[in-house]
Amino acid sequence: MGNKTEKSLSELAEYLDAELVGNPDHRISGIADLQCASASELSFINQESYLQHLPQSKTGAVILNSDFADKYAGNKLIVANTYLAYAKVSVLFESLSVLPTGIHPSAVVASSADIDPSAAIGANCVIGEHARIGRGVRIYSGVSIGDRAHIDDNTLIHPNVVIYHGVCIGKNGIIHSGTVIGSDGFGFAPSRDGWKKIHQLGAVIIGNNVEIGSNCSIDRGALGDTIIHDGVIIDNLVHIAHNVKIGKRSAIAGCVGIAGSANIGENCTVAGAVAINGHISIADNSHFHGGTIVTKGNCEPGVFASTAPMQEVKKWRRSSVRYTQLDEMSNRIRQLEKQLTTLLATNSVEN
Numbered sequence: 001m002g003n004k005t006e007k008s009l010s011e012l013a014e015y016l017d018a019e020l021v022g023n024p025d026h027r028i029s030g031i032a033d034l035q036c037a038s039a040s041e042l043s044f045i046n047q048e049s050y051l052q053h054l055p056q057s058k059t060g061a062v063i064l065n066s067d068f069a070d071k072y073a074g075n076k077l078i079v080a081n082t083y084l085a086y087a088k089v090s091v092l093f094e095s096l097s098v099l100p101t102g103i104h105p106s107a108v109v110a111s112s113a114d115i116d117p118s119a120a121i122g123a124n125c126v127i128g129e130h131a132r133i134g135r136g137v138r139i140y141s142g143v144s145i146g147d148r149a150h151i152d153d154n155t156l157i158h159p160n161v162v163i164y165h166g167v168c169i170g171k172n173g174i175i176h177s178g179t180v181i182g183s184d185g186f187g188f189a190p191s192r193d194g195w196k197k198i199h200q201l202g203a204v205i206i207g208n209n210v211e212i213g214s215n216c217s218i219d220r221g222a223l224g225d226t227i228i229h230d231g232v233i234i235d236n237l238v239h240i241a242h243n244v245k246i247g248k249r250s251a252i253a254g255c256v257g258i259a260g261s262a263n264i265g266e267n268c269t270v271a272g273a274v275a276i277n278g279h280i281s282i283a284d285n286s287h288f289h290g291g292t293i294v295t296k297g298n299c300e301p302g303v304f305a306s307t308a309p310m311q312e313v314k315k316w317r318r319s320s321v322r323y324t325q326l327d328e329m330s331n332r333i334r335q336l337e338k339q340l341t342t343l344l345a346t347n348s349v350e351n
Helices: 009-016 048-053 082-093 313-324 326-350
Strands: 019-021 041-044 061-064 076-078 180-183 188-191 194-197 204-206 217-219 226-228 286-288 302-304
Touching (some): 009 019, 009 076, 009 082, 217 226, 313 326
Parallel strands (some): 286 302
Antiparallel strands (some): 019 076, 188 194
16 A cells, blocks of 8 residues: 555456456556546446546546446446445555554553554554554554553554543454544533532444544443444544444444434444434434434334425524424314314204
């Protein structure tokens, strides 16, 4: 990683298990969108709307599926799933700088820390007592890892991440800059003298193949642990409170807040700015639209949404006023229903 990569189309076809139409010796050194790509770059099409850009594109080759293959006469790699193929090929052209194996001279590492010789520890990192760092782990500059924390094999930690004491992170993870894992949950007991802090005695356990975006905050458990299971992906600016559990392969988008002890099932998707109440359970395969306020759990999978869509401000103001009148209107409707029922009963007797 960090080196200039160049692949022939025949090599890419073999790597992607794609059908190649065109020059097998053409060299590719990067990926770009259709409008900007040069002859040495690869593009992809996964929607029909992008076909309009093909005639003017200078791209060296295009990844597309069989439905679109006859729309382009140039070099092409034909696959069943273009977006997945794009994801696979993107790793070949990763430009992240190489972090040398070993411990940078400026790092501060406790004598009791267990660091695998194949790990790479960047400048100004701090690693606490009895911490364990696995094989192939890369920890970039300014990362702080607390006592007894465990980072398993081949996990990548970007600059200025803070990992508190006792946190366990699985294999093949990625944690982006500014994220804090293992800070105290929001636990306080009221008293006559003010708020009395409840010390958070649990930890955070993160499974394998988990990616966490930048500037997230994941709180440690109060007694038990906060648990994020294998394959979960979390976007930037997400808050996960103490004792939350997130099931395998769920996806959490940016600016989501999940309150304490919520239990999110497997294969769920939570779109941006969703707020999830504490102490509720979300069923596997549940999907929430952006901005949804989740106040209660669900036992069955489904697609859920809340909040009014955007409106012109004058209409929104009128609607807001009407919303405050709903209780009064409901009472009036019930009264009218009673009056109507009485009137119908009287008419029936008279007839």
